[in-house]
Amino acid sequence: MDDAQNWHEITLTAERVEALRKRADQHKYDHGHAVVLSGGAGRTGAARLAGRAALRIGTGLVTLGVPGSAQMEVACQETAIMLRRVDDPLALESLLADDRLNAFCIGPGFGVGERCRACVALICGANRSVVLDADVLTSFSDDPEALFALVWNRPVVMTPHKGEFRRLFPDLAGADPRVACRKAAMRAGCTILLKGSETSVADADGGLGVHNPDGKRAAPYLATAGSGDVLAGMICGLLARGFVPVAAAETAAWLHAEAGRRIGAGLIAEDLPEALPAIFAEIGL
Numbered sequence: 001m002d003d004a005q006n007w008h009e010i011t012l013t014a015e016r017v018e019a020l021r022k023r024a025d026q027h028k029y030d031h032g033h034a035v036v037l038s039g040g041a042g043r044t045g046a047a048r049l050a051g052r053a054a055l056r057i058g059t060g061l062v063t064l065g066v067p068g069s070a071q072m073e074v075a076c077q078e079t080a081i082m083l084r085r086v087d088d089p090l091a092l093e094s095l096l097a098d099d100r101l102n103a104f105c106i107g108p109g110f111g112v113g114e115r116c117r118a119c120v121a122l123i124c125g126a127n128r129s130v131v132l133d134a135d136v137l138t139s140f141s142d143d144p145e146a147l148f149a150l151v152w153n154r155p156v157v158m159t160p161h162k163g164e165f166r167r168l169f170p171d172l173a174g175a176d177p178r179v180a181c182r183k184a185a186m187r188a189g190c191t192i193l194l195k196g197s198e199t200s201v202a203d204a205d206g207g208l209g210v211h212n213p214d215g216k217r218a219a220p221y222l223a224t225a226g227s228g229d230v231l232a233g234m235i236c237g238l239l240a241r242g243f244v245p246v247a248a249a250e251t252a253a254w255l256h257a258e259a260g261r262r263i264g265a266g267l268i269a270e271d272l273p274e275a276l277p278a279i280f281a282e283i284g285l
């Protein structure tokens with residue numbers, strides 16, 4: 001399916017608003033436990049942004065998986081977010097043994113290379129919901145088929161910007177972004193969110209949602225370092241809360257843009273998670 005006209009506009013539906021609500025009889029484990037894997041010392045900012053976003057979007061618990069070299073750096077910055085030492089794939093395996101840790105985010109600031117590829121293989125092999133962003137996408141640029149074999153038919157959301165998209169799907173990079181996103185999702189066999197001033201979300205069956213198709217929800221101040229890391233954390237948080245991949249990606253895209261629109265000029269990535277409580281109040285949560 002490559003019909004450029006066959007798509008829906010991404011909005012915040014009533015059903016998704018209800019799914020964001022916390023009921024009085026629920027406790028934190030009812031809202032999931034998200035894990036964001038961090039890079040080493042001096043490279044933890046992106047994962048911390050993602051973790052903060054996952055917490056603000058309502059995940060019950062958020063843990064940052066951090067190499068020993070960066071533990072003090074992260075511990076000095078975080079309070080509500082928990083910390084586990086994860087130096088290597090072996091340590092990740094022990095985290096994966098606890099099935100209460102139900103959604104993962106890997107890529108932001110993680111570092112490119114074999115350690116990254118091995119961790120992605122473990123998470124996907126355990127069939128965990130996961131957001132694959134940034135350095136994960138770059139780590140597989142020499143062998144995209146190896147990544148597609150890992151994610152095929154799994155609860156995965158990939159979140160490339162156009163540079164990362166080109167590395168994984170060089171033959172699609174010149175096409176209309178909506179068509180390219182749909183073809184990429186069908187090729188990879190998972191949900192893909194293609195970032196930009198217009199954001200597309202496609203699933204493996206050919207479904208396609210477009211955010212801001214007419215430019216009326218423009219949020220140009222989102223073009224700032226770390227804003228994509230926050231989006232990855234929002235999606236991960238919604239996966240932990242039980243949203244299916246497409247719903248998590250679309251809902252996060254809408255909320256992320258709404259936060260960007262409200263903050264406007266002067267926005268920095270740290271502001272985005274902090275804008276969520278006011279948005280939630282306004283939509284009736």
Ligand SMILES: NC(=O)C1=CN([C@@H]2O[C@H](COP(=O)(O)OP(=O)(O)OC[C@H]3O[C@@H](n4cnc5c(N)ncnc54)[C@H](O)[C@@H]3O)[C@@H](O)[C@H]2O)[C@@H](O)CC1
Pocket residue numbers: 043044045046047107108109110111134135138161162163164225226227228229
């Ligand atoms: N506070 C932090 O700790 C931050 C950490 N970051 C991390 O820094 C690492 C590198 O990420 P980058 O995205 O900067 O670098 P990448 O190395 O993935 O790609 C950047 C290159 O892609 C090109 N490109 C083409 N189209 C693009 C588009 N639409 N958007 C962005 N770049 C495009 C750029 O020109 C640039 O040369 C990642 O691990 C990321 O998570 C960044 O997210 C920034 C903030």
Ligand SMILES: Nc1ncnc2c1ncn2[C@@H]1O[C@H](COP(=O)(O)OP(=O)(O)O)[C@@H](O)[C@H]1O
Pocket residue numbers: 134161195196197198199218219220221222223224225226227228229230231256
């Ligand atoms: N001009 C723009 N208008 C609206 N949103 C934008 C614009 N430029 C970037 N964005 C959004 O900002 C985020 C940037 O993500 P990304 O490129 O991964 O940055 P980073 O890696 O620094 O976090 C994406 O959600 C993207 O859709």
